[in-house]
Amino acid sequence: MGKVTSVSPFAPASLAKLPVIEGVAFATAEAGIRYKNRTDLLLTVLAEGTSVAGVLTQSKTASAPVLACRKHLKKGTARALVVNSGNANAFTGKKGAEAVDITVTHAADAVVCKPHEVFVASTGVIGEPLDAEKFAHLLADLAKRAEPDAFEAAARAIMTTDTFPKLAMRTALIGDVEVTINGFCKGAGMIAPDMATMLCFIFTDAAISSDALQELLAEHVQTTFNCMTVDGDTSTSDTCLMFATGAAETRGQKPVTKANSKKLQAFSEALHDLMRDLAIQVAKDGEGVSKxxxxxxxxxxxxxxxxxxxxxxxxxxxxxxxxxxxxxxxxxxxxxxxxxxxxxxxxxxxxxxxxxxxxxxxxxxxxxxxxxxxxxxxxxxxxxxxxxxxxxxxxxxxxxxxxxxxxxxxxxxxx
Structure with a gap:
């Protein structure tokens, strides 16, 4: 990546400490996708029954991972998320689709799930083929050692020219049960989202259907990530995914299936606030930023x-x-x-x-x-x-x- 000579003047003195969310675990690795001695691979393992929603780039030259996510979102469930940095796997033709297939197959085997329950994202250089064989074999071991208390490590693994990881957390009541929303994202250049930011992943223990999640996410993207820009260039890889494990149901939260339910009012406000926070963090880490x-x-x-x-x-x-x-x-x-x-x-x-x-x-x-x-x-x-x-x-x-x-x-x- 381009040489980043200084840390953003807006980098926080200390990073937000995100609590564990039941049903979410992370593992990272140095796969050498573009550089050696750099964490560039993330596997997120999600509990069975996790619902998923997503908003993806509107670019006419969308990457192979974006196309895969668009297809898998139709099923509404997720068990794994694989993200690599260093290579965007965009404008890579048939080889790009094959790299996604290899990644999905290995991840599905690693977490024992169906292929459509695996989501993938890539960020980095456009137009260079991604050799998935370079890292796909690592996913089985990552699945075994995934840990729930690793949000910061996960956020660092997806960075490219970012000078600090972007993390945020909010809580809200659904009924009388408190739920948590955690999120992290990356982005510093090629930022003019037409849906989200370059890569953003949000996790909650709330029991909410994928349809309701989708409606909430799409609504709040408009006034958060879609109101932030660094350089006016919409990425081929823009991906914003949200996962709800439903673990709060074991604490008495009744599942919600409608986005306009009054039960989700506080949750919706907290989600919007978290997304706004992350969008501002991206702008404050724009490449070369001084103001x-x-x-x-x-x-x-x-x-x-x-x-x-x-x-x-x-x-x-x-x-x-x-x-x-x-x-x-x-x-x-x-x-x-x-x-x-x-x-x-x-x-x-x-x-x-x-x-x-x-x-x-x-x-x-x-x-x-x-x-x-x-x-x-x-x-x-x-x-x-x-x-x-x-x-x-x-x-x-x-x-x-x-x-x-x-x-x-x-x-x-x-x-």
Whole structure:
């Protein structure tokens, strides 16, 4: 992978400690898929009866693992998850599908389950054949030594140019039974999710049907992962999977089959909060990041329109480089709003950098002071808000700046 010369300034001082979830166990290995002496293989073993939901990339050049997950999700149950880093197994033709088949067969034998209960994901370089024989034989041993208290190790095994593992945990009540939701994800570059982030895996001990899980996951992806971007590039491998072991049923939780059940209200809120947390962590670990940026759009015709305008800002290289250079060039926000294709009233457009109004009703604000706003731009976290003056809808998008280090990382990605 490209050389990451520094850890993100937003890396947490300590990582979240995720509790054990009954029915979930992990094992990792150094398989040498692309590099030696690097953990690059993860096997997750799931209890019988685990339900599964997933949201996958909308890329027209989706990887072989994504296609397999799409097929297996139709069955609604899971017993194993295999993830490798270092090779995306994307744009690899027949060989890519064969690599998935080999992985699924070995994993199914290792955990004693049906092939459709095995889910796979890969991340890394696109276009290079993945030699599954290099690691498939390791899965039997991984299944034997899988441990439940290994969420951090699992998160580290799927990292590529990430500078820290992204972990989050929430609890919620379903009825009077407390359930846990744990999640981890990876992603730092090629991030403009059209479903989720590059790879995200969520686990809960709740007893919830796959249909209900699917509805909840698809709903919350829209306002979390789909409102986060690093560089505007949607990956071929984007995969977000959620697994519910149902272990809470033994503690008295009654299984839930409908996503709109009142019993799931607290769970749904906790799940959304966890996914939002993980999405922000990805933006805060964007390749070469020096600033975390939030774009807030108000006064739009619809939420979708507001999100589109926010993404036009968040994906603008010329605006993001200005932020990296701590230049309060609000004219580039005007440009991004205008290019979005969504309705905006030029003569009502009002823009704020943090608490400072820089433009009002289509022209520079009278109170605008360059030095004051330039001082604000030195903050590590920046909020830019624009009211486009055509409605009442609003949306928020998270991103990071665009720095010289981002260019260096991606120029050297395969070296």
């Amino acid at each position: 975390f940026v939030t774009f807030e759009i108000t006064g739009a015709k619809s939420w979708h329109a507001a999100r589109t305008i926010a993404l036009a800002c968040a994906n603008s290289p010329i605006l993001k480089t200005a932020i990296a250079g701590e230049d309060p060039n609000w004219g580039r926000v005007v440009m991004a709003v205008g290019k979005s294709g969504e309705a905006a009233d030029r003569d009502k457009l009002t823009i704020w950098f943090g608490p400072h109004c820089v433009a009002r009703d289509g022209e520079r604000a009278e109170e605008y002071d360059e030095k004051t706003v330039a001082a604000y731009m030195k903050n590590a976290e920046i909020v830019i808000r624009a009211d486009v003056g055509v409605g009442k809808a609003a949306a928020r998008v998270w991103t990071c700046d665009l720095t010289h280090e981002y260019v260096s990382i991606n120029a050297d990605y395969r070296s």
